[in-house]
Amino acid sequence: MLYIEKEDVRNLILKGNIGLEKENLRVDNEGYLSQTAHPFPDDENIVRDFCENQVEVNTRVFKTTEEAIDDLKKYTIKIQKSLSELEQPEYLWPFSNPPYIKNEDNIPIAIFNGIETGKTKYREYLASRYGRYKMTLSGIHFNYSFDEELLKQNFKYSDETDYQTYKDEIYLSLAENLVSYGWLITALTAASPLMDGTYVEKKQYDSDIFHGMASVRCSELGYWNYFPPILDYTTVSKYAESIEKYVSGGWIKYPSELYYPIRLKPKGENNLDNLKKHGINHIELRMIDLNPFEKCGLDLRDAGFIKLYLIWMASIKRKKIGEREQVQAVQNFKNAAHYDLKTVSIILDNGTSVPVADAGIFIIERMKKFYQDFDENVKSILNYQEEKLADPDKRYAWRVRKEFSGGFVKKGLVHAKNQQKEILNN
Numbered sequence: 001m002l003y004i005e006k007e008d009v010r011n012l013i014l015k016g017n018i019g020l021e022k023e024n025l026r027v028d029n030e031g032y033l034s035q036t037a038h039p040f041p042d043d044e045n046i047v048r049d050f051c052e053n054q055v056e057v058n059t060r061v062f063k064t065t066e067e068a069i070d071d072l073k074k075y076t077i078k079i080q081k082s083l084s085e086l087e088q089p090e091y092l093w094p095f096s097n098p099p100y101i102k103n104e105d106n107i108p109i110a111i112f113n114g115i116e117t118g119k120t121k122y123r124e125y126l127a128s129r130y131g132r133y134k135m136t137l138s139g140i141h142f143n144y145s146f147d148e149e150l151l152k153q154n155f156k157y158s159d160e161t162d163y164q165t166y167k168d169e170i171y172l173s174l175a176e177n178l179v180s181y182g183w184l185i186t187a188l189t190a191a192s193p194l195m196d197g198t199y200v201e202k203k204q205y206d207s208d209i210f211h212g213m214a215s216v217r218c219s220e221l222g223y224w225n226y227f228p229p230i231l232d233y234t235t236v237s238k239y240a241e242s243i244e245k246y247v248s249g250g251w252i253k254y255p256s257e258l259y260y261p262i263r264l265k266p267k268g269e270n271n272l273d274n275l276k277k278h279g280i281n282h283i284e285l286r287m288i289d290l291n292p293f294e295k296c297g298l299d300l301r302d303a304g305f306i307k308l309y310l311i312w313m314a315s316i317k318r319k320k321i322g323e324r325e326q327v328q329a330v331q332n333f334k335n336a337a338h339y340d341l342k343t344v345s346i347i348l349d350n351g352t353s354v355p356v357a358d359a360g361i362f363i364i365e366r367m368k369k370f371y372q373d374f375d376e377n378v379k380s381i382l383n384y385q386e387e388k389l390a391d392p393d394k395r396y397a398w399r400v401r402k403e404f405s406g407g408f409v410k411k412g413l414v415h416a417k418n419q420q421k422e423i424l425n426n
Contacts, residue, residue, distance in 0.1 A: 001173055002150075002315040003157045004370075013311050014374075015147035017282070018068040019061040022076075022297050023138035024290070025093040026053045026083065031413040032100050033107065033136075034090050039082055045075055048110040050123055050135035055079060055092070061143075065303040073296040080420045091416040094292040095400075096192035096217050098136040099409045100205055107132040125253060133199060137192075137217035139289055140298055142306050143265075145282035146170065146314070164279045168236045171264055171280040173318040174310065176233040178262050179329045180319050182287065183336035183346065184360050185309065186261070188385050189302055190214035191289040191396035193339055194408040208408045212339050214397030215289050219337035223259045223286075227251060228330040230323050231260075236279055239264060240272040261287040261333060283310070287333070291396055292412075295419050304381045312367050325349055339397060341389065360389045 004010045026034035034053040040046040049056045057079070059071040076092070083090040093099055101107065109127060112119040126135060151167055160166035192215050197204030213219040232242040246252050255272050266274040267281035285306065290297045321329065328347050338344040341356035348354060354362075364386045371378045388395045393402075404411045 001170070001318060002146075002154055002311070004315045006154075006157055009150070009154050009157070012147065012150040012153055013315070014307075015063070015150050016307065016311075017061050017063060017145045017147065018065055018303070018307065019143040019282075020057075020059045020068050020072050020298065020303075021141040021143070022057045022072060022290070023049050023140070024055050024057075024079075024297070025098055025136060025138060026055060026090050027093045027099050027413065027416065028088065028090055030100075031409045032102065033098070035106075035108065036086070036088075036090070038110070039086070040079070043078075046079060049138075050107075050110065050126065051132070052108040052110050054110070054136070054138065063147075065300060065307055069296065069298060069300050069303055072298065076296045077423055080423045084420055084424060091413070091420050093138075093412070094290060094297065094416055094419060095194075095412055096138050096215070096289040097195045098133075098138075098199060099412065100196055101133065101136070101198045103202060104132045107136055122254060122256075126257070129253075134223070137222055139217055139286070142285040142288060142303070143282050144285075144307065144310050168279045170314060171283055172233045172236070172239065174283060174314045175262050175264055176321060177313045177316065177319050178283075178285075178310075179233075179321055179326060180332075180349070181313060181363065182262055182285070183329075183332045183356070184363055185285060185306060186215060186218045186287045186333055187336040187341055187356055187360055188305065188388055189288045189291070189396070190218065190337055191291050191400055192216050193397045193401045194404055196409045206407060206409065208405055210339075210401065210405075213337055214339045214341075214395065215287075215337040217289065218261070218287050218333065220334045222337070224330070224334075225252060225257070225259050228327045229258060229260055230326050233321075236264075237276050240276045244272060261285060289396070292400060292415065293396065295423055301381050301384045304377075305385050308367065308371065308378065308381060312370055315370070319349075321349075339401075340392070341395075342392075357389045357392075361386055364389070 028034050038048050038052055045058050047056045048054055057075045059068055062068045109123045155163055155166050158166050193210055195209045197207030197209055216222050232238040243255050243258055247255060252258055263284040264280050265282055265284055266278050268274060291299055332346050335344045336356050345353040345355050346359045364382055368382050392398050
């Protein structure tokens with residue numbers, strides 16, 4: 001854990017490294033999925049995720065949330081400008097839930113050639129196992145690593161003698177705590193309550209569907225395996241082996257198929273051998289919805305909160321969790337994706353049930369005490385998040401339902417076109 005009672009450590013705790021990944025679908029002038037080829041073949045920061053029409057931005061790594069958001073904006077502007085200049089202009093769909101879907105053929109699997117052919121085969125496997133429709137659900141991944149100066153200063157107060165082992169322990173502890181408490185990020189960033197009828201039944205255009213979820217992709221309807229994964233956070237090797245057992249046991253075909261909101265990743269190529277050999281470089285959070293009210297898809301205050309949350313999670317006592325707690329944790333994540341957080345609960349380790357909104361406010365109040373000697377910006381970020389839990393109308397999901405009901409795709413398309421226009425005009 002971070003020894004924040006040591007002044008030389010506390011003075012450094014806001015130092016870290018941030019990288020963002022954002023997925024958007026490309027749509028045509030009528031609100032259907034684009035059927036054109038990926039228009040950015042030569043930009044390594046603008047790639048494809050599952051399908052040919054799903055653009056993914058990978059920012060560079062930055063020291064501050066402001067710089068990371070600015071980079072995300074830069075690439076979003078580049079994409080919007082290029083899409084506007086196509087012979088038949090296209091738009092970035094600003095929601096996590098897809099627009100009109102004609103059929104599965106409307107979701108063309110991304111085609112990779114040469115040494116990357118395996119990427120296409122992997123996507124074909126996912127399509128056959130989970131269906132193409134689910135693969136259109138889009139979101140944002142938040143990658144974070146603690147600054148080396150902070151970790152080395154903190155290392156001086158550790159009982160560990162090997163630096164990489166100590167560093168791994170920091171991230172393992174953080175990940176284990178997030179298994180228990182990471183649901184709060186889902187609750188605060190959920191922004192996808194509406195779906196078009198074509199997602200569940202062919203030709204049911206403009207029949208809005210509301211499943212009672214604030215985030216479909218993070219709910220029981222979204223990205224989850226057919227089993228609750230039980231992972232071992234004791235050491236890096238045991239963590240990797242606990243994922244490998246699901247591959248060798250036939251539960252999943254590839255380690256990357258483990259759909260879990262928290263991942264520990266190595267530097268460089270992301271595979272378990274590299275993780276075991278070189279240790280943990282950063283943590284990845286995968287439970288963030290696209291925010292349609294932000295042109296780049298992510299509010300700076302949400303990015304700032306996630307950073308503050310990771311720091312706080314790394315500074316509190318490690319929460320050792322067993323199999324029962326991990327199974328319950330998966331359900332807590334799904335519960336936090338519901339629309340009304342005052343009627344659905346989080347189950348605590350002692351078995352008691354607490355409404356998600358109340359549990360979230362309790363956590364933020366603890367964070368306010370932790371950060372009480374920090375500047376007004378930190379306090380403003382925490383207040384902003386607490387207001388979402390106290391007043392549901394301030395949550396993104398509630399705003400989306402209020403503003404885009406009665407024609408989700410039609411109203412969403414107008415919004416997408418206006419966002420592109422505003423970006424180009426500015």
